[in-house]
Amino acid sequence: MKNALHLMTGIFILTLFASCGSNKDLQERAPAQFNEVYYTYTSNGIQLNIPVAAIQDQRITMDAVYFHGMKSELNKSEEKPNLYVANFRMGSEDMIMHEDPKEEYGNRPPQLPEESPFSIDEDEAILVFTQYDKLKYYKLTGIVEKE
Template sequence: MKHIYLLFNTILVFSLFTNCGSNKGLQEGAPAQFQDVYTTTASSGLKLHIPVAVIQDNQISLDSVYFRGMKSPLVQNEELSNEYVAQFNTKDSEVVMSSDPREEYGNKAPQRAEKSPFDIERDEAILVFSQNNKTKYFKLTGITDGK
C-alpha cells in the first residue's frame, strides 16, 4: 500500500511540474480579428503586414512575431492604424570597414536567426502577444507573398 501511495505522489508532483511548462501552448482562439496577412519586399529585406479588423487595445498587446526562422517586434503602422508590421533584415547590406570607428557608425547589425517555439511552415508565423500580463502565442496561417 505504501508503494502505491508513493507512486501516486510521485506522479502527482511530476504532473504539476510538467503542466507549468505547458503554459507556452498555442492559443486556439485568435486574440483579434485578422484580415489577410501578407509580406512585401523592402530595401533591407522583408516586411510582414498583419492587418487587424478588431482588437481590444486595453486587454491585448501585440508584441512580436516569429517568421521564417527570425523574430521581429511588431510596430503599429503610422499610416494605417489598424495594421501591424514586422521588419526582417534578410538582405546583406554593405558594411563599411575602417580603422576609424566613426566611419563604421552607420553599419547595421545583421538580424540573428531565432528559432520559433513551435514548428511552423513557410506560410505561417507565430504571433507573440500579451493578455492580462501573460505572454501567449497564436499561429497565423495562409500568409501570402506580395500584395
C-alpha cells in the same frame, strides 16, 4: 513507508513543475479579426504586415511574431492605425567598411535566427500576444508575398 512518501512527494513536485513549463499552447481563437496578412522584401530585409479589422486594445497587446526562422517585435504603423508591422533584417543593406573602426559605427548586423516555439510552414507565422497579462500564441496562416 517513509521512502514511499518521499517518492510520491518528489513525483508530485516534478509533475507540478512540468505542467507549468508546458503552458505554451496555440490558441484556436484569434485574438483579433485579421485581413490578409502579407510580407514584402525591402532593401533591409522582410517586412511582415498584419492588417487588423478589429481588436480589443484594452485586453490584448500584440507583442512579437516568428516568421521565416526569425523573431521580431510588432509595432503599430504610424500611417495606418489598424496595421501592425514586423521588420526582419536580412543584412542586405550597404555597410560602411573603413580602416578606422570608429567610421563603421552604425553598421547593423543581420538578424540572428530564432526558432519558433511551434513548427510552422513558409506561409505561416506565430503571433505572440498578451491577453489579461498572460503570454499566448496564435498561428497565422496563408501569408502571401506582395510586391
